[in-house]
Amino acid sequence: MDRDPDRDRDRDQSAAPSAPTELTDLFPRYWNALASVDRSAAIGVAFEAVEIGHDVSSVLTGLVARGQIEVGRCWAANEWNIAQEHAATSVSEEVVAALGTRLRTRPHRGIVVVSCVEGEWHALPAKLLAETLRGAGWDVRYLGASLPAAHLSQFIHDVGPDVVALSCSIPTSLPRARGMIEAARDGGVPVIAGGRGFGSDASRAQRLGANGWAPTAPTAARMLGSPDWPRFTERAPALDQVDDAAEVLWAATGRLTQLAETELRRHFAGMADYDEQAVARTREDLAHIVGFLAAALYVDESALFEEFVAWLDALLVAREVPEEAVRIGLDALAAVLPPLPRAVAFLETVRHGPWASPVPATAG
Ligand code: B12
Numbered sequence: 001m002d003r004d005p006d007r008d009r010d011r012d013q014s015a016a017p018s019a020p021t022e023l024t025d026l027f028p029r030y031w032n033a034l035a036s037v038d039r040s041a042a043i044g045v046a047f048e049a050v051e052i053g054h055d056v057s058s059v060l061t062g063l064v065a066r067g068q069i070e071v072g073r074c075w076a077a078n079e080w081n082i083a084q085e086h087a088a089t090s091v092s093e094e095v096v097a098a099l100g101t102r103l104r105t106r107p108h109r110g111i112v113v114v115s116c117v118e119g120e121w122h123a124l125p126a127k128l129l130a131e132t133l134r135g136a137g138w139d140v141r142y143l144g145a146s147l148p149a150a151h152l153s154q155f156i157h158d159v160g161p162d163v164v165a166l167s168c169s170i171p172t173s174l175p176r177a178r179g180m181i182e183a184a185r186d187g188g189v190p191v192i193a194g195g196r197g198f199g200s201d202a203s204r205a206q207r208l209g210a211n212g213w214a215p216t217a218p219t220a221a222r223m224l225g226s227p228d229w230p231r232f233t234e235r236a237p238a239l240d241q242v243d244d245a246a247e248v249l250w251a252a253t254g255r256l257t258q259l260a261e262t263e264l265r266r267h268f269a270g271m272a273d274y275d276e277q278a279v280a281r282t283r284e285d286l287a288h289i290v291g292f293l294a295a296a297l298y299v300d301e302s303a304l305f306e307e308f309v310a311w312l313d314a315l316l317v318a319r320e321v322p323e324e325a326v327r328i329g330l331d332a333l334a335a336v337l338p339p340l341p342r343a344v345a346f347l348e349t350v351r352h353g354p355w356a357s358p359v360p361a362t363a364g
Contacts, residue, residue, distance in 0.1 A: 021052055023062030030063045031070060037087045043098045056099050057132045057218055064092050064099075065128055065217075076311075078318040093124060100131045107139035109225065110162035113189075115143035115152060117197075118176040122169035125195050129165060132217035136225060138163075149179035156187040162231065163224055164189050166210070168197035171308070172291040174208065175246065175298050181209045182236050190233040192220055204299050209236030245340040246298035249290060256336060257287045263332035270322055282329075285312065289333055293346060302346045309350050327351070 026049055033041035049059045071088045074080040080088075114130040116123055123145040130142040141159060143152075156164070164184040168177050174197060184191045193210035194217075205213035211233055214220035223229055249256070261283055265271050274282065289312070296305035313326045330351050337343060 021049075023049060023054060023058060027063060027066060031067060034067045034071070034088050034091055035074075037091055039091050039094050042091050042095050046095050046099055047102070050099070050102050055135065056103050057135045057221065059099060060096065060128050060132055061216065061218060064095055065125075068092055068124060076315055076318065078315075089124060093127070096124070096127050096131055100134065103131070103135050105135050105137050107134075107137060109137040110139065111141060111159060112138045112163040112165055112224065113141045113143060113152075113155065113159065113161045114165045114167070115147045115180070116145045117166055117168045117173045117180050118146050118148050119173040120168055120170060120176075120195075120197070121145045122167070122195070125169055126165075126167035129167060129194065129217040129220060132221050133165070133224070136221035138221075138224070147180070149176070149183040152180050153183040153187065156184060156189055161189055163229075164191045165220065166191060166193045167195040168193070169195045171197045171199075171295040171299075171304055172288075173197055174204070174295050175250070178208045178236075178239060185209065185211075185233050185236040188232050190230045192224065194220060199301075199304070204301070207240075207299055209239065241298075242300055243340070243342060245343045246294045248338060248340060249294035249297065249343060252338065253287060253290045253294070256290050256333070257283060259336035260286045260290075260329070260332040263335045264329060267332065268325070268328045285316075286329060286333070288312070289329060293333075293343060296346055297342055300342075302349055305346050306350050306353055309353070 026045055030042060030045040032038075033045055046059050046063055049063060050056060054062070068089065071080070071085055071092070075082070075085040112133055114126050114133065116126050126144065127142060130140045134140045141155075141161065143155065152164070164180075166177060166180055166184075168174060177193065177197070181191050181193070190211040191209075192212045192214060193205035193208070194214050198205045198213060200215070202213040211230055212223055214223050264282070264286070271279075271282070289309075292308040293305050296302060296308075309326060309330070316325055317323065330347065334344075334347055334351060337347060
């Protein structure tokens with residue numbers, strides 16, 4: 001079997017030739033360290049994995065990324081509060097940085113700029129990608145969270161990269177992803193897109209004009225190393241927008257949220273007992289509903305909105321918010337939504353969709 005020189009270089013110099021313990025076997029110990037916010041123990045398990053022969057890229061995926069997905073599950077299920085999530089995430093960030101010091105690969109492939117799209121604060125997925133690409137021989141310029149498109153243009157002009165890798169975790173940032181794709185391609189630089197916000201296949205990234213999409217960091221490394229990956233690109237093709245519904249909703253998010261809140265108060269008696277914090281969270285949820293509806297319209301994918309509503313419903317149920325809350329929230333939005341046919345159609349599909357909490361029986 002052929003040896004992969006990058007993979008060999010990734011290994012710690014003292015690495016054993018084979019990997020007797022699978023990462024899945026090490027994961028429970030890694031998870032305990034993460035959950036108890038034990039930074040040294042977490043780094044210790046990650047280094048142990050490298051020492052027994054796992055390459056850094058596999059450890060980033062098999063321990064760190066897997067751990068973060070579990071962190072997200074704990075938060076969504078209301079098993080952990082936000083502070084516990086933040087604490088565990090900060091340990092993951094330190095593990096990634098520590099693993100970066102174990103990379104032995106010299107850059108030999110070219111320059112890749114790794115950045116989150118504007119409005120995107122999930123920097124860790126981008127950092128995982130950055131270290132994986134570094135391990136694959138790229139000279140990585142990691143720009144972290146939320147970067148405005150104009151600054152990406154300037155950076156591209158100053159640095160002259162071969163690739164721009166854009167990470168987007170929250171679909172509400174997709175329109176700004178388009179601005180960044182345009183910025184990179186205007187400079188002739190091909191774009192690879194990824195992260196949960198781009199969905200589970202290449203279609204969203206393609207629609208927004210990216211040259212490629214990958215589901216995971218190791219796949220991205222393989223794609224960028226392939227002879228098929230373009231070295232230069234034309235400007236992004238024009239975006240095929242059905243109508244301006246997304247723009248209209250974005251511009252009106254604040255006002256629509258306010259109107260929907262007033263409507264919600266009229267129909268949801270329970271809100272009268274909400275304290276200030278609960279009111280603020282409800283307002284945030286309403287703004288999110290508008291934002292995700294706009295994002296779904298932007299990429300013309302009703303399923304994006306449906307998935308979001310199912311996710312929100314599960315999240316609220318885990319927090320013991322009355323079961324009918326999301327349905328009433330959607331009704332409130334429907335009552336104040338401007339007459340935009342596609343927006344109305346997306347909302348109606350979801351309001352009557354299978355996720356919906358059962359309508360409470362009313363007397364008489
Ligand atoms: C940590 C975290 C945060 C931290 C981020 C800190 C940091 N330094 O990154 C903070 C606190 C900032 C945060 C904020 C929010 N978060 Co958050 N967060 C997470 C969490 C728990 C982990 C993220 C992570 O590191 N994932 C691990 C990586 C490995 O997974 P990944 O994203 O899929 O990335 C892999 C691939 O997609 C790919 N990839 C990623 N980027 C790229 C780029 C390219 C080019 C390529 C090719 C590949 C690629 O490679 C990665 C490695 O294989 C996730 C849960 C989860 N399941 O991910 C929630 C999650 C993403 N957050 C969520 C939410 C809702 C939010 C907030 C809206 C919460 C709020 N009410 O404020 C805000 C939004 C902030 C914003 N506008 O960006 C939801 C999103 C749900 C949805 N419907 O979209 C999630 C899924 C939580 C959940 N289980 O519900 N969050």
